[in-house]
Amino acid sequence: MVPVSFTLPFCGEEFVLTRSNAVYWPRERALLVADLHLEKASFFARHGQFVPPYDSRETLERVANAIRETGARRVYTLGDNFHDSSGSTRLEPHAAGMLAALTRAVDWVWITGNHDPHMEAANGGELAEEVEVNGMILRHRAQKGETRPELSGHYHPRVQLTIHRRHIRRPCAVVSHGENQTCGRMILPAFGALTGGMNAGDPAILKALQPADEIDAVVPTKERLARFPLWRRAA
Template identity: 65%
Template sequence: MVPFSFCGEEFRLVGESARRHAQAAAHGALQGRALYWPREQALLVADLHLEKGSFFAGTGQMLPPYDSRETLERVALAIRDTGARRVFALGDNFHDDSGADRLEPHAAGMLAALTRAVDWVWIVGNHDPSLEKSVGGEVLEETVLAGVVLRHKARAGETAPELSGHFHPRLRLTARGRRIARPCAVMSERRMILPAFGALTGGMDAGSPEILSAMQPAAAIDAILPARGRLVQYPLWRAAA
């Protein structure tokens, strides 16, 4: 895990240590997709999009049907690596409001075990605004933890410290003639957008106008991700001097 400071608190991007595990290698590792807050013993994940595969199968697009299992295995791995006692899922937890009803028995059992093992809070998103409490844990529109607002989508103009998801940021670079795209967090002085955690999620360029606009007001906006045990930080935007 790679530590860094945000709003006077220590956080860690989860992923590098998990690569030691064969389970992580089999499922693409965590790659900094989760955030751990040590003082609060809280794991934060965004955009699980559980049952996205079954949603598209219903429209005739036959995607692999095991995305929920893979995503929940990643969550379990992150909990194990961090020792988290609380999980906050920051919206778009299911790909649609009927997703929980489509969980096959194995995935449903995994989710039930996870929500029993830790204190679990679901923040609803635009894909699952009517999420039912039957999925386990607590369901909220948004919440505040130690002075930090936890919500699904960054609110333009917000001045309080804020953690959110929604945009699925990815850092896209060209290095030595090879194009690279990695999930990343986007951070300013007081706000952070987490990458999508789900196994079947795409991504938006971290420097896109939609993301930069949602992060305002800000003096500087950076993409951050773990690489080889350290925090890599790429500038995305700077306020005019």
């Protein structure tokens, strides 16, 4: 099971931010992953940029490992599941078999994103633009002005640190809170094997999470969840 030291309280619930960049919701036995971008390599290849074509295999293996480690019974993918809406048609047989096995093993809900708005659930699972689970809104992109608890993806946030003159960039979650630490919203790190990242303190991310009083980057380390303040409302 995922180490309890990584537990992240959020909106009256306990979530677990794993070092693989997934979020586990113990009460729902649900695994949340954002921005898989499956078949990104084959998309690039179609446009003349050749990279090793195994990104989907690697990403799906990481999903399988996260399911085993957490004991999840349901998976929610928070959009940009494929790098484009026709990505599922390009899965090579091995990766297609991996995905089909995963969607048979657990309840699987695909939430669509801006990269794959017209994708089909050709390899199993259900499709939705967004869902609400016990008062939590699960969608691809954070909506500015949203006052309900929300979990989303889209931005691929990374925290940038300088430690002993070394520049370090790590995927992170970005969590907002209202007044007196009241409920806020969370942007998940990108999960896919072939994804880049945006500075967690980028104005686009901070703007998307308004209204808020505090916004933090949260990074799982070997020992704990480390928090880094990104924005505070002026007194």
